[in-house]
Amino acid sequence: MKRKKVRRKENYYEKKITLTSKILLGLLLGFLFGLLLKQMPSSYIKDTVILGGVFKIFGNGFTSAIKMMVVPLVFVSLICGSASMGDVNKLGRIGGKTMLFYLGTTAIAIIISLFLGSILKPGLGLDMSNLVSGDVAIGESKSLVEIILNIIPSNPIQSLANGDMLQVIFFALLIGIAINVVGQKAEPIKVLFESANEVCMKMVNIIMLFAPYGVFALVSNTFATVGTDAVFALLKYVGVVLLGLLIHVSVVYGGLFKIFTKQKIKPFLKKFTQVAAVTFSTASSNASVPVSLEIMEELGVGKATRSFTIPMGATINMDGTAIMQGVAALFIAQIYGVDLGLNDMMTIVLTATLASIGTAGVPGVGMIMLSMVLQSVGLPLEGIGLIMGVERIIDMFRTTVNVMGDNVCTLVIANSEKDLDLEQYNKDAKSQLA
Secondary structure, eight states, rough: HHHHOOOOOOOOHHSSSSSSHHHHHHHHHHHHHHHHHHOOOOHHIIIIIIIIIIIIHHHHHHHHHHHHHHHHHHHHHHHHHHHTOOOOHHHHHHHHHHHHHHHHHHHHHHHHHHHHHHHTTTTTTTGGGGGOOSSSEEEEEEEHHHHHHSOOOOHHHHHHTTHHHHHHHHHHHHHHHHHHHHHHGGHHHHHHHHHHHHHHHHHHHHHHTHHHHHHHHHHHHHHHHHHTTTHHHHHHHHHHHHHHHHHHIIIIIIIHHHHHHOOOHHHHHHHHHHHHHHHHOOOOOOGGHHHHHHHHHHBBBHHHHHHHHHEEEHHOOOHHHHHHHHHHHHHHHHOOOOOOOOOHHHHHHHHHHHHHHHOHHHHHHHHHHHHHHHHHHOGGGHHHHHHTTHOOOHHHHHHHHHHHHHHHHHHHHHHTTTOOHHHTTTHHHHHOOO
16 A cells, blocks of 8 residues: 555655746756856857757757758648638638627737837846857848748748748638638548648657756757856846737737727626636637536537637637737847848748747647747757747746637627627626626
8 A cells, every 4th residue: 555655655646747838947057057068168069069960950850850840730721720720611700790899800910929029128137149050041132022922932842841831821721721612522631631740749749858957968069158148138028018918908909999899898807817727727729618618608609609709719810929929029130239120120020920820839839839930931950949948937927828818709709790799798796896
């Protein structure tokens, strides 16, 4: 009996050591070891063996593995996402309004993040340009017409090979919509892509197992080179992201809710605390779907609306993730001394908005999507290692914002379709007054 108790206790502590904890530990140890290396004089062991050898293999190897997964993951996940939207003919008004709300608020979210990143400059004062492996190439200046036309690939296979992300996204969406329209005859290819999506997700999970070691190497290398300057920049980055999330929730969601429902937001916020508890603990949009459906029913939203908008939102509505990606892109550009022009900003908006359709609602995939955004404007992926240590903290907040958007959209659409029972929505408030 005693042995069984000891074994159970050991298993409990083993389960407690999560991947997130390991990544945070890698960040902390990397920070301390990097500062220690900073104090050491230049030598063959330090410069060639440690920084130029071991750290380069683990750090660059990890970022290369992430980069490897960008195109296949985005391609198959977007196909699956757009193919699973249901019968195109049945989408009707609800589908059009929902897509407009989700993609519109995502675009606004990225614009907010780019504005805050440009004004507050979280990466200013930290120079990591000497750590870039190779030259950073930002695309040539193009007109708006050229940017839009460039989304359509003349050779999709070449676009996949070159990693031209906007073209890959367009091609994947087109395939997904076509599968959706064809219907039953396309079921075998739909199943094939769903299987490929599962395989890609598993590959991402396998790569993420090496994240603690990659983060340790990248962070150690950073602090061994630039010292404690990176700490202040990282805190500014977190602050700007959280400010962007706060503005989006209060101004965009609050404003849209008030304008289109004309109802008090308090009953919704009171119920949403149940969903927030799930999103904070799991950092997963998918995990919150059952709770979101339940509180929407309690607030008087009809089944026809909530059963469509909530699951779709968990798939394509990633406003919080988009804010993180916008700020992170500017942060990384600033610390590497890269100037992003207006065309580059527009590319980030387009890429992140379209990519949100295929972003899986599970923890960790945001880093893959960020890699895609960085790749679209030619920014170095090495910067991901610096922000990955604080990703889990941001992930809890941005996932909550993602899911709040799903719920606000559901209430707005339900009200516009006369599918919201206003008496039931205000039931709690009335009972308190009574």
